[in-house]
Amino acid sequence: MxxxxxxxxxxxxxxxxxxxxxxxxxxxxxxxxxxxxxxxxxxxxxxxxxxxxxxxxxxxxxxxxxxxxxxxxxxxxxxxxxxxxxxxxxxxxxxISAYTLAGWALTVILVSSAFIDLDEGIIPDVITIPGVVLGLVVSFVTIGFFPALWGALAFGGVLFLVAVISKGGMGGGDVKLAAVIGSFTGLPGAFITLLLSSFLGAVYGVTLMLVGRAGRKTPVKFGPFLAVAAYTAYLFAREIIAWYMGLW
Ligand SMILES: [Zn+2]
Incomplete structure (x- = not known):
């Protein structure tokens, strides 16, 4: 190039x-x-x-x-x-492909969501709701509509369950951001994002506890971890899955 x-x-x-x-x-x-x-x-x-x-x-x-x-x-x-x-x-x-244009749109959504979450502790609906719609629309030229729909429903659904079980430890903004991510990545990418963001969030949480900056009940802003994991998954889902399968 x-x-x-x-x-x-x-x-x-x-x-x-x-x-x-x-x-x-x-x-x-x-x-x-x-x-x-x-x-x-x-x-x-x-x-x-x-x-x-x-x-x-x-x-x-x-x-x-x-x-x-x-x-x-x-x-x-x-x-x-x-x-x-x-x-x-x-x-x-x-x-030069539709995946790049979709990935750029996802990047803007992820970066802005992560910083707003850091600043304000929220991820606004005016980002996530149009984000899901955009993800579903661009899926027609990337992963296909139904893979995008299942990705959005599954990832949003899983985090919704976490939000209910944790009684607010996970916010509604995180749930909707997960749906956005699923609509762009489909199920495989959503699955990797779930694992990677949980891992990063856990490492961060444990580190905070070890240095005495947080207790077990301190809420952790999850948006930035979702953002880092989703970006990684959007680029490397295939390689990560191949690597994971190779472990067995
Ligand atoms: Zn000035």
Whole structure:
């Protein structure tokens, strides 16, 4: 593949990373991601095109608002770089295909859900419900409608049971995010996501307990683990299953 193709993928990833920042900042507060145009959260000054160039504007402005000098969190360029890297990973795995476009959409959903969960302890319906619909729609050109439907119902259903049994230890947002993931990955990917996210969540929880930062009842935000596991499954479900079968 030519260099220009990779540069284009990186640019698209950075732009969607910038959009992901807007989703993370606005959706939990019930604001539109379209209007008003981007502005400094402190002084309210409208941002110009030069202020909105992903990563570079943050570097040139040394992490400060051009108008009021308020510090701009390093998380903005970090989310942009992360999204671009994840877009590149999807492209390297799936090439020029419908799977790549679907994977990019899933990436934006996963990154924004994970950060909103970290910030606010919720995963908003305005992300997950359109996310399931999108997953089912794109399945017509990827894994097929019924595999996507079964993936969504099974994974959402399993986490719904966990939520009921744990009496709120698992949130409704996690249940709906699981349905989104299942609609994009189908059953095999959903199964891997379930195992991997549980494993990561358990390792994290036990670590917190060992260092005395948490007790058995401390709720763990599960969204970020679902996101990491789902991304991994979307790229490597086949290899992981082959490896697992080889163990027997
Ligand atoms: Zn400002």
């Amino acid at each position: 030519e260099t220009v193709t990779y540069l284009a993928v990186a640019a698209v990833g950075l732009l969607f990373g910038s959009f992901t920042n807007v989703i993370i900042a606005r959706i939990p507060h019930g604001e539109s991601v379209v209007t008003p145009s981007s502005h400094c959260p402190r002084c309210g000054h409208r941002l110009g095109v030069l202020d909105l160039v992903p990563v570079l504007s943050w570097l040139f402005l040394k992490g400060k608002c051009r108008y009021c000098q308020e510090a701009i969190s390093i998380r903005y360029p970090a989310v942009e770089l992360l999204t671009a890297a994840l877009f590149m990973g999807v492209f390297l795995r799936w090439g």
